[in-house]
Ligand SMILES: Nc1nc2c(ncn2[C@@H]2O[C@H](COP(=O)(O)OP(=O)(O)O)[C@@H](O)[C@H]2O)c(=O)[nH]1
């Protein structure tokens with residue numbers, strides 16, 4: 618049984634941390650236009666993590682993986698899909714103010730490390746992240762138009778097909794389908810919207826879109 622299924626049913630995340638102006642650790646703020654946060658967002662199960670990973674390889678831009686307390690699924694790897702940590706470890710990191718942004722969802726807690734984001738920005742002046750709409754708002758507030766919102770979606774039937782093909786736990790599929798309406802509602806607020814039908818086409822289209830922005 619997944620731990621997050623036993624927790625409260627909050628559909629929308631509660632942003633936990635905001636970037637307070639601690640000049641020594643914060644990334645250079647929004648006004649610095651050369652810093653780019655490429656945000657892959659959209660509906661769960663639409664292929665955001667897979668797309669982020671391929672984009673990172675092709676563009677040579679670091680994919681800053683989130684930390685999470687949610688249970689690792691059978692086909693997931695630590696360090697590839699997320700940094701999977703215990704609730705105590707996550708809490709300790711939060712206590713040390715190590716998250717640039719973090720959120721609590723019914724499945725668990727999720728956060729982007731300040732340190733890892735800063736390293737990516739120093740190295741490449743850009744980073745790729747995968748976050749929900751709460752995260753989009755936070756990064757948009759901090760980085761302004763440097764936070765580029767790419768919204769991926771698929772149909773509910775495609776979510777079902779892909780999850781069944783991967784033999785995902787039925788609870789995960791139910792969760793994805795239940796949250797779909799609340800997630801897809803934001804698609805018109807993004808900078809680039811696309812249905813992820815064929816992975817290589819999706820990545821090529823995003824690269825073309827980003828071409829004059831990086
Ligand atoms: N705001 C925020 N959202 C995150 C972060 N990491 C992951 N998310 C999003 O939180 C949701 C977690 O859903 P879950 O079912 O556990 O993950 P998934 O299977 O990877 O979509 C997804 O929409 C993720 O994109 C983070 O660090 N910050």
Ligand SMILES: Nc1ncnc2c1ncn2[C@@H]1O[C@H](COP(=O)(O)OP(=O)(O)O)[C@@H](O)[C@H]1O
Nearest residue numbers: 661662663664665666667779783813814815816
């Ligand atoms: N375009 C695609 N066509 C078919 N399957 C895909 C496509 N993109 C991703 N997938 C598969 O769909 C599942 C969800 O992908 P994932 O990247 O974990 O989605 P998300 O991060 O949006 O939840 C994975 O099994 C992945 O291999």
